[in-house]
Amino acid sequence: MIKVKDLCKSFGDLDVLKGVNAEFEKGKTNLIIGQSGSGKTVFLKCLLGLIKPNSGVIEYNGKAYKSFSKEEKREISTQMGMVFQGGALFDSMTVGENVVFPLKMLTKMSRKDREKRVDEVLDRVNLGDIHDKLPSEISGGMQKRVSIARAIVNRPNFLFCDEPNSGLDPRTASVIDNLIQEITHEYDITTVINTHDMNSVFEIGENIIYLENGIKAWEGNKDNIYKTDNKKLTDFVYASNLFQKVRITQRRGL
Ligand SMILES: Nc1ncnc2c1ncn2[C@@H]1O[C@H](COP(=O)(O)OP(=O)(O)OP(=O)(O)O)[C@@H](O)[C@H]1O
Numbered sequence: 001m002i003k004v005k006d007l008c009k010s011f012g013d014l015d016v017l018k019g020v021n022a023e024f025e026k027g028k029t030n031l032i033i034g035q036s037g038s039g040k041t042v043f044l045k046c047l048l049g050l051i052k053p054n055s056g057v058i059e060y061n062g063k064a065y066k067s068f069s070k071e072e073k074r075e076i077s078t079q080m081g082m083v084f085q086g087g088a089l090f091d092s093m094t095v096g097e098n099v100v101f102p103l104k105m106l107t108k109m110s111r112k113d114r115e116k117r118v119d120e121v122l123d124r125v126n127l128g129d130i131h132d133k134l135p136s137e138i139s140g141g142m143q144k145r146v147s148i149a150r151a152i153v154n155r156p157n158f159l160f161c162d163e164p165n166s167g168l169d170p171r172t173a174s175v176i177d178n179l180i181q182e183i184t185h186e187y188d189i190t191t192v193i194n195t196h197d198m199n200s201v202f203e204i205g206e207n208i209i210y211l212e213n214g215i216k217a218w219e220g221n222k223d224n225i226y227k228t229d230n231k232k233l234t235d236f237v238y239a240s241n242l243f244q245k246v247r248i249t250q251r252r253g254l
Pocket residue numbers: 011014016034035036037038039040041042043
């Protein structure tokens with residue numbers, strides 16, 4: 001569980017986050033949506049501890065980050081997995097080397113245990129034996145799976161995903177969404193996903209917050225987003241053909 005209270009972040013004169021409050025439950029896919037520049041990435045980076053907010057509180061499992069000791073800060077960072085936009089795999093490393101990387105950096109696991117864990121997570125993301133392949137030798141969808149495998153290899157309690165679907169065709173994007181949701185439920189992880197993708201919203205939006213200019217302008221889920229009377233959110237979501245279909249279907253009571 002992550003609780004965010006009155007989070008503010010500015011860069012010089014630019015106020016990016018203006019007092020955001022949010023709660024992200026364990027075992028749920030929590031989505032952050034909003035126009036480009038609304039502050040989603042800055043917010044996610046604050047949750048990851050990569051950006052220090054100007055004010056406000058971020059609690060992980062009931063304890064405020066700013067009250068953590070140095071050791072606790074290090075410990076919490078080892079409990080976080082990240083799926084970066086575009087995958088961010090190391091090009092010159094094989095799939096196996098990419099996935100084992102966090103274990104080498106963060107744990108003292110034996111080589112044998114590391115290899116076992118890498119096999120286990122690659123298997124979990126439905127990839128066969130592709131340990132020795134380079135990222136350039138596999139498809140974009142496979143690269144995303146490798147990126148997810150790397151993010152969960154250290155069994156994190158928190159999983160952060162920045163636009164996990166970018167660059168994928170709709171079918172592959174949906175497979176990746178469902179995989180992230182399954183893993184979230186199965187491992188009981190607190191997952192927070194930045195997305196522009198309305199298909200993701202309707203498929204896996206168990207909890208959704210809409211950021212507008214650094215303010216949380218709406219909160220809900222995939223079942224009630226179509227009922228919103230927030231004009232900007234409606235315009236944002238309306239850009240999707242899928243949403244129009246859902247809305248028409250709902251109105252007709254089909
Ligand atoms: N390190 C930084 N220094 C200065 N300004 C920054 C920095 N990081 C982000 N910003 C600014 O903060 C604002 C919000 O950026 P952010 O990347 O969070 O938007 P976003 O909602 O993720 O957009 P997108 O969907 O396009 O990725 C933008 O105006 C951006 O230029």
